[in-house]
Amino acid sequence: MAIWLDWSEADFEAKFAAFLTTKREVSEDVGQTVREIIADVRARGDAALTEYTLRFDQLDFAETPMRVTDEEIEDALAQVEPDVLDALHLAAARITKHHSRQMPKDDIYEDDIGVGLGSRWTAIEAVGLYVPGGSASYPSSVLMNALPAKVAGVPRVVMVVPAMRGKINPTVLAAARIAGVDEIYRIGGAQAVAALAYGTETISPVAKIVGPGNAYVAAAKREVFGTVGIDMIAGPSEVLAIADKDNDPDWIAADLLAQAEHDRAAQAILISDDAAFAKAVSDAVERQLRLLPRADTAAASWRDYGAVIIVPSLDKSVPLANRIAAEHLELAVADPDALMEGIRNAGAIFIGRHTPEVIGDYVGGSNHVLPTARSARFSSGLSVLEYVKRTSILRLGPDQLRALGPSAIALAKSEGLDAHARSVGIRLNLGS
Amino acid sequence: MAIWLDWSEADFEAKFAAFLTTKREVSEDVGQTVREIIADVRARGDAALTEYTLRFDQLDFAETPMRVTDEEIEDALAQVEPDVLDALHLAAARITKHHSRQMPKDDIYEDDIGVGLGSRWTAIEAVGLYVPGGSASYPSSVLMNALPAKVAGVPRVVMVVPAMRGKINPTVLAAARIAGVDEIYRIGGAQAVAALAYGTETISPVAKIVGPGNAYVAAAKREVFGTVGIDMIAGPSEVLAIADKDNDPDWIAADLLAQAEHDRAAQAILISDDAAFAKAVSDAVERQLRLLPRADTAAASWRDYGAVIIVPSLDKSVPLANRIAAEHLELAVADPDALMEGIRNAGAIFIGRHTPEVIGDYVGGSNHVLPTARSARFSSGLSVLEYVKRTSILRLGPDQLRALGPSAIALAKSEGLDAHARSVGIRLNLGS
Incomplete structure (x- = not known):
């Protein structure tokens, strides 16, 4: 059962403030191990990569090549179900179209006294994309990270993915092909990050490394930052649904559970102006939980980090939403535009009763890599801007x-x- | 005497590659001390701030208030020389005008099947600006960091500056007033960063912290990253001048020394297609060095990190410049546009013989906070984008x-x- 907070209670502000500071992540201290692996790959290149991959992924590069071949990628495409392949193509087309609008324009001009000033944008020359292995290996994330790089004009996008005993999810390979990834290597962990940053005999170095990963990958990215650029370090996912009583409680419950199933540290929050409706949603969550294959994960997330917040009127939800600064914000209310006006801090806003956040995860066209853990107060989701840089000009x-x-x-x-x-x-x- | 590299020599590539990886900074490990200070300020607020300020800055808040008063700022303005005050106003007007063009526009639209998509930009609600104390306390940096925040529409810009025995450079206070800084506090070091990130009884927390600082400040910013946003951690400054033989060697020498005087770890590099000219520049550097008040610093920088690179023709300078990815790139050649075409990696480009980099430091209108240590390969200088964030929209x-x-x-x-x-x-x- 999630926490229940009511604006009308005297200690609401104290409880809400405490709720905001709840840490959902324990960061493992893997810094020393990671530094050693990086130094080793930097010094010994492929030889070190080969040893770590044998040890961690039970994969021997003497038998299976480090680089995934074109033939394997073609085979993978043939293995993917047609409806999934179609969906990947639809998603890729929509993501490409939307992100093309984000490309910043050069602005070079002369001011009133004849000084030439300007901003010139150029694509980063080479980008590395880390893709996690196993069950966290999401084809949709490959599209979301790689396509904006291609839209930006990055000439070389290199993907690394750990391949336990050589196996890579064929849908991930298909997504990489559809997104135009140029090179794919069967490596993972801190050793893959080091190879991307410093290069080895097989892999040329890149200028920036993006993509999610476990504690080792996150620590390795922090470690090589400066030598290369990195994207933000993503935390566990969260959704805030602001919903009035005219929603079907089952719909909202389903949305909360879609977040909760990601991760035991994921967070789903409901704000409503109607306690009876909120209770109905909460009951629906319990009911639907039983139907989910990932019920254990979703139940733990809802129990430990879920929240239901009752406000006296919907306009009171706006300042709370700005303090929560959610990665995903659903406005399932009769007049979403009235609320949206006041929202300053949110990674993405999903407007109206027919825009479940899940559409944004896959086929909306917008990016699903968004600021977590209240960082929407100061940062933005992934866009083409991640892959370009600006040179300023003076004459x-x-x-x-x-x-x-x-x-x-x-x-x-x-x-x-x-x-x-x-x-x-x-x-x-x-x-x- | 700087290092001398000649493209025509057989080992040029090896020497150039080694030159590129030269580290100019030794990062002090102050992490443990910094973590303790931050935890203490977080726990005890003003009481901790007061103790650290008494200990490190010999300043007692029982005698001098933590916050700088309006009266003090007015007094400071009256103390600044009229020509300096005029120059600050000119710089502020030019910076504001140029940065106003950088404000990103909302883009909200419906696609061909009626899906509403969009990007909405909002200013960060509160920003903290760290200004170093003592001789590194530069009024120009106050303008460069604070004005883009005000252009972005940040409602609250808070400046912190360590004030040894209470003293703050009046020109820094004048610059803060001209830039529209909203609050100024006499605090510095890791304790100031902690106060900005977590707030104290006197200081409300901010959402992002920017500005340069020493090893403690840099470590503190890394430590609070996540709770707040931070800007890039700037390294020592560098210039690359590409110059043909038709320059006055004294002009180019003066430009190299303007970088070298910043810091013993600063770097000045000359690329020329004419060895005799390069020798004349090098001689002029030695001659001018003797005239400089900061001769020790400049001489150490030039001796340890300076470089002269001879290329067989100017077009060969372009790939080298892209690998160096200099913070500042001067193109002092007859046809700078021909070279500029091929430049991908540079923080800022200064075009032609009459655009010394120093103009960009102060009054050009462009920003002087630029990516150092080859990070122009993947990052950009400070702009309005540092102070806004994008919410994506789906309907x-x-x-x-x-x-x-x-x-x-x-x-x-x-x-x-x-x-x-x-x-x-x-x-x-x-x-x-």
Whole structure:
């Protein structure tokens, strides 16, 4: 049974504040192990990769090549059920179309005194995509991470995926092919992150590493950050559903459980202005739980981190939603636009009764990689911007240097940076 | 004397590759101390802040208030030399104007099947700006960090600056006032970062912390990352000047020294197609060095990390520049546009003989916070984007759910996520 908080109770603010600070993750301290693996791969390259893969994944590169061949990918495509393959193609087309609109435009111009200024965007030259192995190996995540890189124009997208005894989920390979991934290697863990960052005889290094992974992968990404770029380190998933009494309680319960089944540390929250409706949802959750193959996971998530919050009126849900800053926010109310107006902090908003969050996980076209653990207060979901970078541009002629130079000299001198002042002054014949 | 590399020599590639991996920073391990300070400020708030400030900055909050008053800021403005004040105003106006063009636009639309999709940008609600104390306390950095936040619409910008015995550089206070900083506190180090992240009785917490600092500040920012957002951790500054023989060697030497005077770990690199010219620049560096107040710093930087690279023709400088991925790139050549075409990796490009990098430090209008240590391969300089975040939006009606739902169900089932499939299926009467 989830926690139940009621705005009308005297200690609501204290309880809500405590709820907000609940930690849902215990970070394993694997730093030392990870540093050793990285140093080893950096020093010995393929030889180290081969040893770690034999040890951790029971996979011998003397028998199975490290790089997945074109033939294997073709075989994988043939193994995927036609309806799943069609769905992957539909998702890929929609993701590509939506993300194409996100491409930032160069802006190069001359200002009123003739100074040339500008921003020029270029794609990162090579990106590594980490894909977890086993049951957390999601084809949809391959699309969501790889397609925006291709839309951005990244010429080389390299995927790594741990392959226990050589096996890779064929749907993952199909998704990689559909997304245009250029190279796929059967490696995982900190050793794969090290190979991407520093390169080996087989794998050329990349400039940025993205994608989810376990504690070792997350620690390895933190460790190589600086040598390469990394994306955000994603935490467990969460949904906040704001729902009025005119919803079918079963629909909302199903949405809460779709989050809860991800992970025992996932979080599902309901805010409603109607306690009877909220009780009906809560009952529906218990009922539907019994039907789920992943009931254990979903039940633990709902019991430990689930919450039902009762507000006196729906407008009161807005400040709470902004403090929760949920990864996923559903607005299942009669007038969602009225609420949306005031929402500042949310990874993604799903509007109305016919937009279950799950559509966004797969085929909506928007990205499902979103800020977790309240980080929507300061960060955004994955977009094309993750794969481009901006170079700023400045161009002065003699006239512009004469106009701006003296001010630069004044500021440089006030900061005690005489060589800065000289670099401008020498061009203006202001002595040296 | 800087290192001298010549493309025409047989071992050039090996020497250049080794040069690229030179580490210019030794990161002090201050993690344990920093974690203790943060935990203490988090637990004891103002009381802990007061103790650390007395110990580290010899400043007693019983005598001098933690928060800088309006009166003090007015006094500071009156103390600043008129030409410096004018220069600050000019810089602020130019920075504001340029950064206003960077504000991303919302994009909310309906696709061809009637799915509502979109990106909505909102400003971060509160940002903390760390300003170093002492000689590294640069008014220009206050403008460069604070103005884009104000352009983005951040309602609350909080500045912290360590004030040894209570003193703050009046020009820094003037810059803060001009930039529209809302609150200023006399605190520094890890304790200031902790106060911004977790709040104390006096200081409300912020959602993101930006700005440069020493090893303690950098470690504290890494430590609180997740609770709040942080900007990149800046390394020592660097410039790459690509210059042909038709430059005045003294001008280019002055530009190299403007970088070198920053820090013993700063780096200045010259690429030229003319060895005699490069020698003349190198001689001019030695000559000008003697004139500099910060000669020791500049000489150490030039000796330990400076480089002169000779290429057979200027087009050969482009691939080298892309591998160096300099924070600042000067193109002091007859046809800079020809070179610029091929440049992918650079924080900022300064075009032509009359655009010394120093103009960009102060009054160009572009930002001087730029990616260092080759990180221009995967990251960008500071812009308005640092202070906004994107919420993605999805809106389906019954028709769109019928169109997309079955594909979402197929993918959810293939990923073994039955509750995901149910959340869609239950709305389509596909059983539950």
